[in-house]
Amino acid sequence: MRISELSARSGVALPTIKYYLRENLLHQGEQIAATRAEYDDSHLRRLRLIRALLEVGKLPVASIKRIIAAVDDESLPMHEMLGTAHYALGPTVEPEPGADWEAARAQVDRLITDLGWAVHPDAPTRDELAQALVRMRQLGVPINLGPYVEAAQKLVSEVEMGAVPFDGPRDAAVEAMVLGSVLYGKAFDALRRMAQESESARRLK
Amino acid sequence: MRISELSARSGVALPTIKYYLRENLLHQGEQIAATRAEYDDSHLRRLRLIRALLEVGKLPVASIKRIIAAVDDESLPMHEMLGTAHYALGPTVEPEPGADWEAARAQVDRLITDLGWAVHPDAPTRDELAQALVRMRQLGVPINLGPYVEAAQKLVSEVEMGAVPFDGPRDAAVEAMVLGSVLYGKAFDALRRMAQESESARRLK
Numbered sequence: 001m002r003i004s005e006l007s008a009r010s011g012v013a014l015p016t017i018k019y020y021l022r023e024n025l026l027h028q029g030e031q032i033a034a035t036r037a038e039y040d041d042s043h044l045r046r047l048r049l050i051r052a053l054l055e056v057g058k059l060p061v062a063s064i065k066r067i068i069a070a071v072d073d074e075s076l077p078m079h080e081m082l083g084t085a086h087y088a089l090g091p092t093v094e095p096e097p098g099a100d101w102e103a104a105r106a107q108v109d110r111l112i113t114d115l116g117w118a119v120h121p122d123a124p125t126r127d128e129l130a131q132a133l134v135r136m137r138q139l140g141v142p143i144n145l146g147p148y149v150e151a152a153q154k155l156v157s158e159v160e161m162g163a164v165p166f167d168g169p170r171d172a173a174v175e176a177m178v179l180g181s182v183l184y185g186k187a188f189d190a191l192r193r194m195a196q197e198s199e200s201a202r203r204l205k
Numbered sequence: 206m207r208i209s210e211l212s213a214r215s216g217v218a219l220p221t222i223k224y225y226l227r228e229n230l231l232h233q234g235e236q237i238a239a240t241r242a243e244y245d246d247s248h249l250r251r252l253r254l255i256r257a258l259l260e261v262g263k264l265p266v267a268s269i270k271r272i273i274a275a276v277d278d279e280s281l282p283m284h285e286m287l288g289t290a291h292y293a294l295g296p297t298v299e300p301e302p303g304a305d306w307e308a309a310r311a312q313v314d315r316l317i318t319d320l321g322w323a324v325h326p327d328a329p330t331r332d333e334l335a336q337a338l339v340r341m342r343q344l345g346v347p348i349n350l351g352p353y354v355e356a357a358q359k360l361v362s363e364v365e366m367g368a369v370p371f372d373g374p375r376d377a378a379v380e381a382m383v384l385g386s387v388l389y390g391k392a393f394d395a396l397r398r399m400a401q402e403s404e405s406a407r408r409l410k
Contacts, residue, residue, distance in 0.1 A: 052344065056340065056344070077409070078409050079405055079406055079409040082405050083402065083405075086398065086401065086402060086405075089398070090394075090395070090398055112399065117399055117400065117402075117403035118402070118403045118406035118407060119399045119402050119403055120402070123399065123402060125395045125396075125398045125399045125402070126399075128391070128394070128395040128398075129392055129395035129396065129399070131391075132388050132389075132391040132392040132395065133392070135261065135384075135388055136384075136388050136392075139257065139261070139384050139388075141368060141381070141384045141385055141388055141389075142368050144364050145392065145396070147359060147360055147363055147364055148360060148364075148389070148392060148393045148396050149396055151356035151359070151360060151393070152393065152396040152397045152399070152400040153400050154352060154356070155352055155353060155356060155397065155400075156397060156400040156401050156404050157400070157404050158352055159349050159352055159353075160401060160404075161401060161404045161405065161408065163346060163347050164405075166405075166408055166409060176346070177401070177405075179340075179341075179344050179346045180346055181397075181398065181401060183337050183340055183341050183344075183346055184337075184346075184353070185394060185397065186333070186336075186337040187334055187337040187338070187341075187350065187353060188353045188356070188357065188393075189295075189333070189390065190295070190330045190333040190334035190337065191330075191334065191350070191353050191354055191357040192357045192360065192361060192386075192390065193291065193294070193295055193330045193333075193386065194317065194322055194324045194328065194330045194331075194334070194357070195322065195357040195358050195360075195361040195362070196291065196361050196365060196366060196382075196386060197288065197291060197322075197323070197324050197325070197328060197330070198322035198323045198324055199361050199362050199365075199366045200284055200287050200288075200291075200366065200369075200371075200382075201284055201323035202323065203366065203371055204282070204283050204284040204371060
């Protein structure tokens, strides 16, 4: 297809597509004449991925470039490639030097070991959970992670990862992972706060 | 206690306490001499609440003022008072005119009715969930809310609301609700992304 058709079918404006081409976020089409290049489904998939990272993942262009580079580096196994996008989705948490932090981080590491979860030793989610635990301890919130671990395991294995086409094109797998992670996260957040309102009403009636 | 002791025991700097007093976020102490006021546990509780709203809830001062006004208005029932803080914690979602939005919002309303949840007809969480559903449908993410509803119900009734002292001082109830909602939200988010990484590793091994 021509670039105008690519724009129409993807819903991405022509100047934006040209910008992605210049920035190497989108691979060049096949040059079939001096002034004409031909685009295909791989370009449509890539545009879907960029939109997912930008509009749903709310990621900055610098992160998107790193993720696209990982998608394009065929020597990178699928799991590591997904990890590049996955780690970019989380908040950046700075470790807080001190005994509270060390204790919380050790608790997180023990939890992951006990669960037998395959989480990289340097995964940023370890610090993210440690920070939540430090705050809970400092502010006197009772800590009871068991039910949350169980729910996370169940939702991820039964729903979220089931929608990721691990054996499909790399763009499509990253796109599905990002969309599922972010949108199910938002949906769950809303449901959780609805349940809180309802439970508050029940207890106070 | 004197204002200096209030500062030491709360960990809030003296100029900050004076700012809260001027802004009526903190109620005045009892004037026991021309230059001396006496503060008590109610001031400590209030400072804890302000810190929770500011540092954990990340709420702007304008929202905090509204919440404090609701806490101080004893004619407002506990459930409505908690709602003021609770609604402030969520994102602001603008309805998107069109058939997609109407369908998603109707689906949300039906879901709440079917569940028998006591959620206000104008609760912002309804629009929040509707927006997630619209995006999922537009972007082709398969929608399967059942397991999320079940998990939300379980976590909220078994853990989160159990930590809220509904029969204690109003400040303490709001503080516990905000801390529990935000910090358990963060912890769960980290756990969910850990489970995703682990499940990705398992499926790709």
